[in-house]
Amino acid sequence: MPNAAGPGSGAAAPALRKGQTTRAAIVEAALAVARRDGLEGLTIGALAERLQMSKSGLFAHFGSREELQLAVLNRYAARFVDVVLRPALARPRGLPRLRALLENWLGQLAEEIEAGCILIAGACEYDDRPGALHDTLVSVVEGWKGELLRAIQAAQDEGHLDRRADADQMVFEIYGLMLMLHQDARLLRSSHSVQRARRALARLIESARPRTPGARAGRGLRRAQY
């Protein structure tokens, strides 16, 4: 995952700091617009109105609409890292960390049901529109899939998951459940989608547990949870 949060800028001149603060506030407002209308629905005009700024004032911070959209996408990715990935990395390597990743992702999606997930909606918007936004979206999604893959492989290394399980296949199936959760909750207003995704994730993990009773008992991990 790209992490847009830069190093601290304690030594920056006050004018620069103020500029950065304004820029950050603009990106936050733009992120709210993009959640509602999609990255493609994010226009300088709509944002200027929302912020009660002039369009030229906005262009002073972002040279183009695409630059603003990219800043929003990177901000979203950085927050995703903070909320979903980073807390899980504090958990023990193996199944505990994988479970934390999945639970944090579920929690993030459950919160986003009203607003919409920029990564999932963006994948639909940009899957056939070449350009910087498409490329950034691909790198964010691939980065996140890479994190999931590493977590699964670590659980295999620790003996918590069967080494013969196809880790790439597991990433595919896990991601599909999250896409369905998003569609079911948003389009069909289903109230069961988080519960359904959680149940399927538990089954998926369970079916990849080592087959030898010794390995399972030896690790002290319980069945029927993920």
Place this chain on the structure above:
Amino acid sequence: MPNAAGPGSGAAAPALRKGQTTRAAIVEAALAVARRDGLEGLTIGALAERLQMSKSGLFAHFGSREELQLAVLNRYAARFVDVVLRPALARPRGLPRLRALLENWLGQLAEEIEAGCILIAGACEYDDRPGALHDTLVSVVEGWKGELLRAIQAAQDEGHLDRRADADQMVFEIYGLMLMLHQDARLLRSSHSVQRARRALARLIESARPRTPGARAGRGLRRAQY
């Protein structure tokens, strides 16, 4: 699934028939545009240019852009019924029919990887835009989920799948695999997505097979396929 194919119009006056033919040709062209640019990207202007017609000529057939978008969505749904659902209904009730449904859907998605699936892309476009398009999309998606549910329940009635399996949960997981196939193939240009979805579908069906060896052997159905 709504079926937009109306009854035959053999007795219609020639002028009416010609009007219907033109309308059908416009809808076909509009469907191609919507596959590329999304239903939201379908504009009367772009379509008029593609068809080398005047905008007013188009408006003679479709009173509004929304009417055109609805016609495209209904045409897509009718074709989906013809290609995915109807051939499967010719197969024996139970697991053979369910497998045919899933294989036809996979085939349809595999063909749509370049053009994009209107149902999946539309779900992202309209999940939070109230209106006739949203409502029609919801009814198409719910109708299709209903067909899948009925096919699973019939397989349970026939003893091909365990009656204790949660059929709604299976629909959720199956649909998620198809969403992931679409995203992986289109956004990430993965060449394995159809194969991964097929493998996961086989595992999903296999895990819902009856547990008693008698029931399985008695039906003469083989394992490890779906």
